[in-house]
Amino acid sequence: MRYAYYPGCSLKGTGKAYEKSTLALFTALDIELVEIPDWNCCGATAYMAVDEIASAALSFRNLVLAQEMGMKKIVAPCSACYLNLIRAKKIYLGNGPAREKLCKALEKANLEFDCSALPEVLHPLQVLTEDLGIEKFKERVKRPLKGWNLVPYYGCQVARPYDGYDDPVYPVKMDLLLEAAGAQVISDYPLKTRCCGGSLTGTIENVGIRLNFLLIKEAKKRGGEAIVTICPLCQFNLEMYQGKMEEKFRMPVLYLPQVLGLALGLSPEELGFQHLVYKPHMEV
Amino acid sequence: MKFKRTIRYEGELDRSLYYYMLSLPEGEGIIRCIQCGTCSGVCPLSIYMDFTPRKLIALVREGFSMDVLSSFTIWLCSSCYACTVSCPQEIKITEIMYALKRKAIEEGVYPRRFPVPVLAREFFQMVLRNGRSSESLLVLNLILKTNISKALSYVPLGLKLLKTRRLSLKKERTPGASEVKAILEGLKEGGP
Numbered sequence: 001m002r003y004a005y006y007p008g009c010s011l012k013g014t015g016k017a018y019e020k021s022t023l024a025l026f027t028a029l030d031i032e033l034v035e036i037p038d039w040n041c042c043g044a045t046a047y048m049a050v051d052e053i054a055s056a057a058l059s060f061r062n063l064v065l066a067q068e069m070g071m072k073k074i075v076a077p078c079s080a081c082y083l084n085l086i087r088a089k090k091i092y093l094g095n096g097p098a099r100e101k102l103c104k105a106l107e108k109a110n111l112e113f114d115c116s117a118l119p120e121v122l123h124p125l126q127v128l129t130e131d132l133g134i135e136k137f138k139e140r141v142k143r144p145l146k147g148w149n150l151v152p153y154y155g156c157q158v159a160r161p162y163d164g165y166d167d168p169v170y171p172v173k174m175d176l177l178l179e180a181a182g183a184q185v186i187s188d189y190p191l192k193t194r195c196c197g198g199s200l201t202g203t204i205e206n207v208g209i210r211l212n213f214l215l216i217k218e219a220k221k222r223g224g225e226a227i228v229t230i231c232p233l234c235q236f237n238l239e240m241y242q243g244k245m246e247e248k249f250r251m252p253v254l255y256l257p258q259v260l261g262l263a264l265g266l267s268p269e270e271l272g273f274q275h276l277v278y279k280p281h282m283e284v
Numbered sequence: 285m286k287f288k289r290t291i292r293y294e295g296e297l298d299r300s301l302y303y304y305m306l307s308l309p310e311g312e313g314i315i316r317c318i319q320c321g322t323c324s325g326v327c328p329l330s331i332y333m334d335f336t337p338r339k340l341i342a343l344v345r346e347g348f349s350m351d352v353l354s355s356f357t358i359w360l361c362s363s364c365y366a367c368t369v370s371c372p373q374e375i376k377i378t379e380i381m382y383a384l385k386r387k388a389i390e391e392g393v394y395p396r397r398f399p400v401p402v403l404a405r406e407f408f409q410m411v412l413r414n415g416r417s418s419e420s421l422l423v424l425n426l427i428l429k430t431n432i433s434k435a436l437s438y439v440p441l442g443l444k445l446l447k448t449r450r451l452s453l454k455k456e457r458t459p460g461a462s463e464v465k466a467i468l469e470g471l472k473e474g475g476p
């Protein structure tokens with residue numbers, strides 16, 4: 001299996017551990033990720049407020065680059081990037097007034113592409129559960145994470161509004177993967193897709209912190225020892241803002257590929273555990 | 285004691301925003317809103333909003349245009365799409381929030397020195413120059429432009445990032461940044 005890999009700005013910055021662990025995990029599973037060398041910003045959500053078309057045009061350029069590489073599928077681990085890439089494609093394939101503007105912009109920049117074969121946009125979670133399959137993953141597990149009480153937290157934009165490969169409010173795909181890795185999954189965590197505040201933590205901080213506090217408090221209450229995330233912004237918010245909460249609300253916040261990688265026998269260093277503020281205390 | 289009148293008389297209402305929303309593909313749905321309140325119920329931010337999403341839609345329809353555009357609600361919306369996937373009338377509420385943010389910026393009515401629009405602007409400039417955004421630099425700029433008095437309170441966060449080697453002040457740049465610039469500037473010339 002071979003995919004174009006779109007890292008996005010976060011995975012090159014504060015979300016380093018996510019990039020490291022994703023690449024390590026996929027290599028261990030013999031899935032090849034080839035980084036789009038000339039990728040640009042996806043236009044992220046803050047941008048949408050300024051200019052919807054510009055945001056779509058930015059994302060679209062990455063789809064074109066992936067196509068130039070001869071790739072049919074593109075993997076985007078960041079929720080915002082994932083959403084924006086899909087959205088750009090939807091606008092292009094739709095027939096609203098936004099499409100006309102988008103096409104004009106693409107024309108002006110002389111972007112050439114085959115519109116009938118735009119690459120499919122996937123989140124790593126989809127690659128693992130659909131293209132690879134949970135059973136196949138399970139066969140590769142070497143060190144089951146016995147006794148790890150993990151809380152699966154999906155965040156919002158991977159689960160919705162697009163695509164529906166899982167439930168938009170109570171998804172289960174990550175739960176299944178964690179179970180396959182041998183962990184004890186707190187599946188009834190009711191806030192699986194409740195918002196972490198996104199960029200609000202940086203702008204309207206008190207509200208953002210409150211949202212994160214609720215997520216952590218509930219995870220603790222249900223016996224969680226660590227939260228598992230699939231988005232760099234969720235991980236950042238949940239981890240960094242614990243410093244502003246009471247001591248008893250400390251909890252490691254891990255990336256899904258970090259956890260799965262451990263179960264495959266990879267080392268914590270390869271999986272970027274050194275970049276975490278709160279390290280898990282559970283034994284492997 | 286001076287009282288401020290909070291109700292509006294019919295003559296003061298202005299339905300221009302309503303008609304504008306009806307003209308947008310994502311906005312025309314508001315005509316179908318049955319005011320059931322599901323959106324407000326699932327919205328994780330509604331308790332902090334001056335108007336809940338349901339109320340906001342009612343205000344748009346009734347002509348409280350300025351109240352809507354200058355509200356905090358639209359800037360508190362974090363685009364989590366919880367409302368959109370729950371609305372029984374399939375109204376694209378999140379997209380409506382985006383459209384209202386854009387309109388508020390266009391009309392220049394957003395709360396002054398309020399960080400969200402500033403973030404959006406800074407972000408745009410950075411991508412225009414480099415094709416990519418460098419998070420740490422972006423946040424630094426944001427703090428300097430909106431909240432310099434609180435800058436010190438960000439020190440512990442910065443230290444944590446440093447300690448875990450996640451703070452990078454390196455400018456990220458797309459090799460093809462000029463092509464990105466061409467796309468963005470092409471859009472500007474074409475007009476809205």
Ligand code: SF4
Nearest residue numbers: 317318320321323371
């Ligand atoms: S959920 Fe939909 S129909 Fe109900 S109040 Fe909100 S927008 Fe209106």
Ligand code: SF4
Nearest residue numbers: 327361362364365367
């Ligand atoms: S998208 Fe915005 S309005 Fe809708 S539920 Fe989320 S925060 Fe609330």
